[in-house]
């Protein structure tokens with residue numbers, strides 16, 4: 284059966300995968316080698332040097348392409364290395380229009396690294412896609428979209444942005460880290476590039492840092508591959524193996540993340556000590572309709588603001604939590620709590636940050652796959 288015909292859950296396990304050619308190993312071996320023997324100069328089996336290609340990485344890249352309904356996958360040393368590899372498509376004077384409340388590390392890479400090389404970035408509220416148009420000019424090369432956004436859980440209508448991108452012959456890239464292809468498949472909605480921090484849900488076990496890009500177009504894939512090989516921030520064999528293994532349970536993990544996320548969002552929403560809860564599954568979320576249309580579920584990422592105006596009001600709760608571990612990152616099997624203003628978004632100036640709602644009191648949860656009763660009991664004691 285052609286792999287293309289498989290449904291999503293089967294693709295996470297089999298997509299792009301075959302038993303290993305050497306001994307029939309069912310799980311792709313970790314080809315922990317930098318180089319490959321040649322019989323005559325250029326006489327190799329497609330692998331010459333592991334920066335250019337490595338069989339474990341190739342297996343991961345095929346799996347990535349499969350689960351995102353793309354054709355070509357590229358695996359990088361980190362999510363930011365993947366983004367770096369995309370932005371290097373451009374030259375001084377080129378412009379990129381980005382979702383306003385983007386991941387802090389992406390913002391830092393755009394503003395503090397790539398602006399030095401003359402690439403211009405605009406940060407725009409994309410919740411009403413028509414607002415994009417005023418930023419488009421002859422130099423506009425790409426829209427960079429994050430949805431749901433981190434940490435405000437805003438939703439951008441990918442189809443609507445894709446339509447504007449096509450009209451102006453601008454590339455559309457979507458950072459699909461939060462949603463994962465289980466919930467949302469941007470290439471099917473008209474995006475040209477889908478990107479992941481595989482460190483998060485794809486890896487899923489908080490044991491690896493990796494990044495991914497998937498595209499459909501051959502010419503675009505060739506350019507990205509050229510940059511990946513020329514710049515060199517590739518995903519190593521061991522890391523490729525870990526992400527590949529993580530992907531095999533993506534669908535079951537995501538199902539539970541969604542169930543637990545819903546239970547906790549509802550618990551927080553009715554709690555008298557909570558001021559606001561941000562989660563796209565609520566019917567009164569400003570873009571709930573779009574979320575419902577483009578996503579299969581609403582995930583386990585939730586942000587909330589407890590009552591009180593000072594940072595300490597949030598810190599107290601964070602410090603009391605026991606089952607939710609205070610740590611950077613998200614998307615692992617274990618539940619984590621974060622304080623965006625001082626952690627993931629500390630690199631964004633306070634004024635910029637607060638414009639998009641990242642107040643000093645905002646708390647972000649990455650709801651894991653533990654028993655929801657235990658997670659709720661932990662929140663209950665921390666909010667007492």
Ligand SMILES: *Cc1c(COP(=O)(O)O)cnc(C)c1O
Pocket residue numbers: 361362363364386388389429433458460461479480481482483492493494
């Ligand atoms: C973590 C993250 C990144 C960066 O990925 P790294 O693997 O940490 O380099 C990019 N985008 C989003 C949405 C993220 O959460």
